[in-house]
Amino acid sequence: MSSASQDNAVGDAGGTEAKRMADEKTAKDNETCEKYVKNGLNRNVTVQFLYERLLQMGCAPPKNMIRCLDCKDSQRAGGFGVVEEIDMSATAASTTTDKQKSDQYSKCAQTKQEIDTLLAKERDGDAKLRLLPQIYLCQQHLRNETHAHESMVHELIHAVDMCRTKMDPINNCIHLACTEIRAENLSGECHWLREVQNGRMLTDFLGHGAKCVKRRAQLSVKANPNCAEKAEEYVEAAFERCYKDTFPFDRHPNLR
Numbered sequence: 001m002s003s004a005s006q007d008n009a010v011g012d013a014g015g016t017e018a019k020r021m022a023d024e025k026t027a028k029d030n031e032t033c034e035k036y037v038k039n040g041l042n043r044n045v046t047v048q049f050l051y052e053r054l055l056q057m058g059c060a061p062p063k064n065m066i067r068c069l070d071c072k073d074s075q076r077a078g079g080f081g082v083v084e085e086i087d088m089s090a091t092a093a094s095t096t097t098d099k100q101k102s103d104q105y106s107k108c109a110q111t112k113q114e115i116d117t118l119l120a121k122e123r124d125g126d127a128k129l130r131l132l133p134q135i136y137l138c139q140q141h142l143r144n145e146t147h148a149h150e151s152m153v154h155e156l157i158h159a160v161d162m163c164r165t166k167m168d169p170i171n172n173c174i175h176l177a178c179t180e181i182r183a184e185n186l187s188g189e190c191h192w193l194r195e196v197q198n199g200r201m202l203t204d205f206l207g208h209g210a211k212c213v214k215r216r217a218q219l220s221v222k223a224n225p226n227c228a229e230k231a232e233e234y235v236e237a238a239f240e241r242c243y244k245d246t247f248p249f250d251r252h253p254n255l256r
Contacts (some may be wrong), residue, residue, distance in 0.1 A: 026070055026140075031036045032140035034069035036148035041066075046253055050156040053248040059163035062133065066152060071138035078137040078151040080158040133159050154187035160248055173227035177234040178242040180217040184244055185209070188254045190216065214239060 010075035040047045054061055078232040135155040142148045161167050169176040183191055190212035214235055246252050 029139040030068050033137055036145045037066050040149045040152050046153050057163045066135045066141040069136045077141050078155055080135055080155040110225050133162055150188045154183040157183040157186055173234040176227055177222055177238040179219050180220040181213055181242040182214045182245055184213040187201055191254055
C-alpha cells in the first residue's frame with residue numbers, strides 16, 4: 001500500500017471513529033434529556049401544576065408535547081412553537097400533513113433564514129402563519145435537571161398564554177414581549193443564585209430579578225425578525241404590566 005493510500009485509510013478510520021463517538025454522545029444526551037422530562041412531568045410540582053391548568057382551561061397538551069432534540073449549533077436550552085405555513089393558493093389541498101408535522105417536530109425550531117422566508121411569504125399574501133404549541137429542549141445544552149425543569153416551566157408559560165388569549169407572537173411584538181417577560185420571571189431562570197452561577201449580579205443585588213428578566217426577554221424578542229429592530233422598546237412597553245402578572249399562579253412561584 002502506498003503512503004498516500006495509508007494516509008487515506010488512517011483518515012477514513014479516524015473519521016469513522018469520530019462519527020461513532022459523536023453518535024454515542026447524541027444518544028446519551030437524548031437519554032439524559034428524556035429522563036429529565038419524565039422526572040419533570042412526574043415529580044416537579046410547578047410543571048405538574050401548569051399541565052393541570054392547561055387541562056382546566058380546555059387546552060389539553062398534545063401527546064409528546066415536550067421533545068428532546070439535537071439543536072446542533074443553536075445555543076439555547078429550548079424553545080416553544082413550530083411556525084406552520086397555511087398555503088393560501090387555490091390548489092392547496094390542506095395545510096400541513098401529519099407526516100410533515102412529524103418531520104417538523106423531529107428537528108429543532110426553524111432557523112432565522114427559514115422564518116424570514118415564511119414571514120416574507122405572509123407579507124406578500126402568499127401564506128398565513130400560525131404557531132403550533134410544541135416544546136423542545138436542546139438536549140446537548142442542558143446543564144442539569146434543574147436547568148431542564150426551568151426550561152420546561154418557561155415554555156409551559158408560553159403555552160398557558162396561548163391558551164388564555166388570542167396571542168400572536170409571530171406578528172404582534174408586544175404579545176411576544178409580554179409572554180417572554182412572564183416566562184423569564186416565573187420560570188426561576190432569573191433567581192439570584194442562577195445569576196451568580198452565570199457570573200452576573202456580583203455587585204448589584206438590588207433589583208437583579210427585574211434586570212435579568214428584561215435582559216433575557218429582549219434577547220428572545222430579538223430572535224423574531226419582525227421584532228428584532230425595536231426589541232428593547234417592545235419589552236419596555238410591556239414590562240410593568242407583564243412583570244406583575246403571575247397567572248396562573250396566585251403569587252410568584254419562586255418567592256418564599
